[in-house]
Structure formats: C-alpha cells, structure tokens
Amino acid sequence: MVKRRSDERGRLSAYSGPLYAALRASADKAGTLLGAVGIFLAAGLVVAALGTWIFVELAEHVQMGASQAFDDAVLRWLGAHHSTAWDNIMLEITALGTGTVVMMIVAVAALFLWHTQHKHSARLLLAAVAGNIILNGVLKLVFHRDRPTVFEWQTTAVSSSFPSGHAMS
16 A cells, blocks of 8 residues: 555544545455445445534533533633723634635635536535535524623624534534
C-alpha cells in the first residue's frame, strides 16, 4: 500500500489513521467500485447513526432542562464581564454565522469546486447545506426552546435557541 502522506494529520490521527487504513483496505478487498462505494456508505451510515444518537441524548438532556443552570451561569458571567468592545466583537462573530454569510461562503466554495472539475462535490455541498437548513428549521420547531432572558440582548433572534443555527452551519 502506498503511504498517502508523511506528515501527521493532527491530534486525532492516532485514531483516524488506522480507521482510514482499514477503510482503504476494505475497499481494496471489495474488488469493484460498487463494492467500495458500498463499504464507504456503510461506514458513513455508522458515523451518522452515532452522531444522531449523541444528538438525541443531548437533546433529551436539554429538553428536560438539565442544562438550564449551566446556560444561565455562563450567561450571568458573560453579562457581568461584558464591555462595549466585547459586545461589538461578539456581534461581529455572531454575524459570521448568519444565513447570508454562510450562503455566500457556500456559494463561493461550490463555484470553486464546480470550476475545478469537482462537480459532484459541489452538488454534495449544496445538498448538505440545503439539508442543514431544512433539518435545523424542523428541529427548532420540534424543540421550540425559548432563548434565555438572563439579560437584555443587543440583537433580536427570530428563532428558538436549540439547536443552534450557528453550530449547525
């Protein structure tokens, strides 16, 4: 097998390296492109199922109100330590996660992928973002968790607080 890179991938490379090696070896043993795609899809389904399970556990925790004390404590600390400069910085950071900014970044990335002959990747990116928008909207309707009212907000949010649209994006 040809080593694909000589430098370390990061802190989790001790785990991801063997995982990728196992996936490549499985794909090599599949013998056909369709078999290799099937193996990668099965692995992706396992990862998706694990992520869904973790989200469901977190959502149950949030829905029962178990995280409310932590949320309030963090917000009280932020409220006690805020300044005009920090408020402005946080407003700018918040703006980076708005739909307009995210859609512009996705559009530029999709155009780049399209023009560099990665048309399937561009389509997958657009499909993933569209799915993200729909899923986030549906989950916000399901959970309908009010935003905390520990202090007066400087912006007006138009949707529920869970799940976080910024984190989802």
